[in-house]
Amino acid sequence: MKSNLRIGFITALDPEDKRSWSGIYYRMYQSLNEQFEEVNALGPIRLNLVETVRMNLSILLFKVYHFFRYGSKVKSIHLSARSKAYSRFFERKLEYLNIDVLFAPVASLEIAYLRTNIPICYFSDTTFGQLWSYYHDEEGISSLVKKLGNRIEQLAIDNSTSQVFSSEWAAQYAVDFYGANSVFVTQLGANMDHDLSFNPRSLKDQINLLFIGVDWNRKGGTIVYQTFKSLLDKGYKVSLNVCGCIPPNEHPNMKVIPFLDKNVEEDVKRMRQLYEEADIYFMPTRAETYGIVFCEAAAFGLPVVSTNTGGVSSIVEDGKTGFLLPHYAVYNDYVEIIERLISNEELYIELSLNARRKFESQLNWSSWGKETRMILEHTAKGLTR
Known part of the structure; x- marks a missing residue:
């Protein structure tokens, strides 16, 4: 009532x-x-x-x-x-x-x-x-x-x-x-419909990292690209989708969507598709007062890899719905944590389910x-x- x-x-x-x-x-x-x-x-x-x-x-x-x-x-x-x-x-x-x-x-x-x-x-x-x-x-x-x-x-x-x-x-x-x-x-x-259906996730042969942010530098874009390249150099099948900005780097395994307007239905569908196709939401932000994108990642059961800074820890629970590294962490630290995540499917599924549960109980x-x-x-x- x-x-x-x-x-x-x-x-x-x-x-x-x-x-x-x-x-x-x-x-x-x-x-x-x-x-x-x-x-x-x-x-x-x-x-x-x-x-x-x-x-x-x-x-x-x-x-x-x-x-x-x-x-x-x-x-x-x-x-x-x-x-x-x-x-x-x-x-x-x-x-x-x-x-x-x-x-x-x-x-x-x-x-x-x-x-x-x-x-x-x-x-x-x-x-x-x-x-x-x-x-x-x-x-x-x-x-x-x-x-x-x-x-x-x-x-x-x-x-x-x-x-x-x-x-x-x-x-x-x-x-x-x-x-x-x-x-x-x-x-x-999450700035998505709260009744989003959810299909339990499992790891694929190729791991798709997702980065969404308008400020490539402040959101940790340089670390993202360095980590992505290092994973490729180590033989991992990895792709990277970037949305909201145009990074200074290009790569055949990287797709860039400069802008999506949430007032346009087709753009909303494309945004959902990005989340659905991703395996890990990766944004090692340098500064963040909150981060709605982390709520959206939880809605799709996406484990998050980010930074323990500002208000991020109020959304992402370290070791439960994702991993939060200290601000001083460098790209090698992120390579290590992502390797740990993609080499342990049981851990990946656990984090994914926990993220979705947090969305359903709190982040909506x-x-x-x-x-x-x-x-x-x-x-x-x-x-x-």
């Missing part, structure tokens, strides 16, 4: 566009509609001409000041002028709606300055401070931009009744650095929706943990 709570869904982008935030907004929005009678999409943000000019002028003046003061361009969108404009947009929206609780995924900009008495549930896979210290060299960001970004994040957390993160890694940082005091952790799901949007429903009901009452 659906809850009669009225939900306001705050996003700067359109939650019904499957391309927004890799389709995560879309899946969240659909999942909440399954749990609540009324879910109001308050985005996408459309400022009028006057507001747009005012906001852009303020940002431009700040960028000019920043360039002359620090000698570098601004490397962040976390600026108060943008945040205040976004907040005013949603304040006007809320004047005409009866909302019981607001759900704000990855929306620190949108809620930092939002003036409302409606309880807010803020969701994110990371926070500003963690993102910049993890993904980027902190020396590449000025002290002023860092201060402003952290202020917006702090205001968003302080302005929310509850804070939800997709991993313990992100949640703990929010508690330690920003003092978040009503924290929950919920795992996101139906499970996420049920967990988030409880959190939103908790939030609506104005309770804190």
